[in-house]
Amino acid sequence: MKKPEPVFEVDLGPNGGLQRFYSHDGLAAFIDAQITTWSWVHTETLTNDGNIHRVRDILHHWLVHAKQYHVNWQADPTLLPQFESVFRQAFASTPLAGSPKETFISELRSDKGPITAAAALGYFIGIVADIQFAHPLILRGVLSAFAFEENLNSKAASSTRRSIEGLVSKFSKSLANLEGQARDEAARYEEAESHALRSVNVMNRFVRLKLRRHERKHATEMHEAIKRIDDTRDLYQQFMQLRGPVDYWMSKARAHQRKAKIHWDRLMKIAGWGGAGVLATLILVAKIAFDQAKTAYANQPATLYLVLVTIGVVVTTMVFWAIRIQVRLYMS
Known part of the structure; x- marks a missing residue:
């Protein structure tokens, strides 16, 4: 047989869990049971001490509205969302009948009175x-509700105390161990620091030594480089x-070469044409003189020879001076 569908279903969370109602009568009976369970709040807390009436008024308002909205929903099914909202407001935090909280409040009401129980309910x-x-009764009720909710009682307190003492002992030992480890670490750190300082000092000395050597080496190289630069500059100046x-003398030599070539040409x-002309003239003069002398001194051989020698000397002198003049012109 198929299980019937609930007419109303709501999850009240930690306070009541999932609630299913398969009929309106069952839902009405649930609401009436809650109203009956908490009816003593309306009859036994008529005093206004500590504003305890606020608990009475708010609870009464929630429960009455839940019952009224259920009736309205039955008459108008479209009011289901409004009814669900009112139902959640009324029972999401209100302890349900028969729940551990409701039982605790009932016992507190019997032991400490309705004001204290109502204060616990308000909490x-x-x-x-x-x-x-x-108000002392209200404070007692709130503290009792808090202790119940947090599961605080004498046994729990003793157990908590033993646990705390055990933790104190454990942490004391751990603290002592940590202090010992801290001292050991501090000693190792001091030793490592001392070793590091010695290493740093050695490295500093090594670096300073290498730096001095490097400076001397580079100073020598720099001095040699400067000397080479100075030598190069001096050589360049001498060259210039x-x-x-x-x-200057090369230009003069080139000028003389040009002039020599011109004079040589x-x-x-002159030597070609002038020499040929002079030679031809001398030959002509010599021939004429020879012919004249031969004719004039044909009968006088000695005189003829003397005249010929004279003519030869004159011609030779003229040739010599012509050559000398040409050489002087060339050499100038």
């Missing part, structure tokens, strides 16, 4: 801000000093 439903803790006269022309 459970979360309206402690509206009541005054200065010598280059002027060399260029002229000499060759």
Whole structure:
């Protein structure tokens, strides 16, 4: 047989869990049971001590509204969301009948009275801000509810104390061990620090030594480089000093070469044409003189020879001076 669907289902969380109702009568009976369970709050807390009436008024408002909205929902099914909201407000934090919290409040009511029990109820439903803790009965109720919720009792306190003492002993030993480890670590750190300082000092000395050597080496290299630069500069200056006269005399030599070539060309022309002309003239003069002398002194051989010698000397002298003049012109 198929299980019937619930007419109303709501999850009240930690306070009541999932609640399913398969009929409106069952839902109405549930609401009436809660109203009956907490009816003593309306009849036994008529005093206004510590504003305890706030618990009574709020609880009464929630429960009455839940019952009224259930009736309205039955008449108008569209009011289901409103009813669910009111139902959650009324029972999400209010201890349900038969629950451990409700049983605890009932026992507290029997032992300490309704004011203390109502204060504990106010703590459970979360309206402690509206009541005054200065009232001793209210303060006792709130503290009792807190102790119940946190599962605090004499046995739990003793167990907690033993646990704390055990933790203190354990942590004392751990603290002593940590202190010993800290001292050992401090000693090792001091030793390592001392070793590191010695190593640093050695490295500093080594670095300073290498630095001095490096400085001396580079100072020597720099001095040699400067000396080479100075020598190069001096050589360049000497070269430039010598280059002027060399260029001057080379230019003069080139000028003389050009002039010599020009004079040589002229000499060759003069020597060629002038020499040929002079030679031809001398030959002609010599021939004429020889013919004249031969005719004039045909009967006087000695005189003829003397005249010929004279003519030869004159011609030779003229040739010599012509050559000398040409040489002087060339050499100038």
